Amino acid sequence: MDKLRGVAVVAHSGGPTQVINASLAGVFEECRKHEEITALWGARHGILGVFEERFYDLYRHDPAVISAASRAPGSALGSCRYKVQPEDHQRILETFRRHNVRYFFYTGGNDSMDTALKVSQLAAESGYELRLIGVPKTVDNDLVETDHCPGYGSAARFFACAVRDIGNDLRTLPRRVSFLEAMGRNAGWLVASAALARRRPDDPPQLIYCPERSLSEEQLVTDVEAVYRRDGYAVIAVCEAQRNEKGKPFGADHAIPDAFGWSVTGNLSHILASVINRRLKLRARSEKLGLLGRSSAACVSEVDRREAYLCGQAAVQAAIGGVTGMMVTLERDEGAEYCCTTGLTELDNVANAERLLPPEWINEAGNDIMPAFVHYAAPLAGPIDPLPRLEETLAPAAAG
């Protein structure tokens, strides 16, 4: 095979993760090993940077700077949320032709993989040799064909640690109820990671709701009341996109946005807390951890960081090897020790598909997660130390 000489472009798409810059470092360091990649350009603000031809020449910079950036949240190149339109595919390809861009590494979720697929097809149809590889990235963990997605392990680690810490705070005060809200859309991978906060069955959270299952107000009230009666407090993990039994976001029935000027969505945990206030006369509060869930520098999974790097590296290796139109995947070995290697899948398999939690990983009542999920997710999030529970080791005083 003749070597394909030309420029490589790397771009980020959608919301950043805690480790998206580690994938960038993987792309960068691997590209530098291959002389046929004459330059590596980072597109500023993702595909917008390609349209506007705003590129940074990464080879002209100190590798130590790229390496340092790989430990920071946010996107070092800048990202964007732009829904790529059909006419854009041609535009992207024209830019690539103009600058002899022969390698394109596109880091994103299923929307981005669809864009990558279209550009790849267009290049093939027009006889322009382009090696295009998708680098998976999403805290939602909802890409198919891969065991998991870079970004998920760290986001899961953050949420599990937050649930552990807030749960312990609430547990040590009487009569507390709180809803802890994770990001998410249709898939419950992230909210389910609250289960990693538990070491023993009675550790908080006592309830975990996943968006794969609808949640009626009646179930919520019944569940929280039962937990509160049993334990004297309640910690409930919810996903911002949780829907009610009508398939609507909670609070949508009550929306009078004109009068109040605020939308009811984006406010789930507060609405659920208000239901508990009203129905059970309990003081419930809400914590919406929001974007910290994908950006906390203090809660990064080292496994996730390493795998994000490997995915970037594998994308370049595949392209150098002549592959195009594929996305890097993570494949878990079946052994007792956790181990993942990278693989490849056709972009067509991934584009616009969505992987939900397997139904059997949610309990029958729809208010908790099964052990199979914990077995799956624990190695991705990394070790989460349990907090000491002094009350179990302390002996009553003579007076007590």
Place this chain on the structure above:
Amino acid sequence: MDKLRGVAVVAHSGGPTQVINASLAGVFEECRKHEEITALWGARHGILGVFEERFYDLYRHDPAVISAASRAPGSALGSCRYKVQPEDHQRILETFRRHNVRYFFYTGGNDSMDTALKVSQLAAESGYELRLIGVPKTVDNDLVETDHCPGYGSAARFFACAVRDIGNDLRTLPRRVSFLEAMGRNAGWLVASAALARRRPDDPPQLIYCPERSLSEEQLVTDVEAVYRRDGYAVIAVCEAQRNEKGKPFGADHAIPDAFGWSVTGNLSHILASVINRRLKLRARSEKLGLLGRSSAACVSEVDRREAYLCGQAAVQAAIGGVTGMMVTLERDEGAEYCCTTGLTELDNVANAERLLPPEWINEAGNDIMPAFVHYAAPLAGPIDPLPRLEETLAPAAAG
């Protein structure tokens, strides 16, 4: 002075902090040095444990367990939010008499110091020798007579790190606006710590509102619009108790709790984001970090932890020395290097008083914090590494 032999009781009051258990360890380890303290009992769930005579005999336990617990959030003994009533003071004293409790170390904020004062006065009036010392604790940092309060430094560190991380996430995407909500009541010490996230003047957050100053919807809209026009994004730090120009919580004017069943308070950042959505037609979101602000195990200030320990230790030393009716304080040395030692102040000075941010530490426009605050708070929160900003070091490619 004759040695006063008897039992010591330690209790926690109000919301836990990240370092409240470090104060417990300080009390524990110092008590063990003094043979006149025949036992150290931890009251279960604060003053409720005293009423119910639910005590744990801490001397009967492995010191290593107490030491390990000092690194966990939540209250190792359990705490409570109970407004102590006048008739309770007598009840507390009777319990102490019954068990020959001669030392009482009460860890809390200004409410608790008022309780401590009353119990101390009652003991003196009735001729019961009791050495009662307050151990300061509050993330709100609103106690008078002390340079700062144990718990504040870690909460400030958490919020500053969260603002840095979320701010960097938002900064790397175009056209983002978000409100980051800190805990707080009347004092803005905690929300002000968002300023510690900045290394350079143009680092986020661009706006910080403190509850010492009211905020009108008009000012908010004008401020956010100006920042957004200048920077293309906006990160705004707010305190959950921020009030509008009428002195009311935002959204209180619109409250129809019966129809909707939820209260409008507890929802500030969402309401402010909705104002921006409506008035500026910008997509604004909110992150309500809530209780993670006082419980994050990953974001503890080592200075804060050490000082919390010292305050517990100093309380015991004072009591052994014959002092009663006082609270431990932190006194900052005037030297160039940050250094604090402990002091004492009359409980009467502290009880029910509240320390607000000095007016001159808030800028004239009421939307930012002055450098004097940063000088004050930075050593308490500990070093906060800046995040790399690749876009400043990256050179444009030939195409760019």
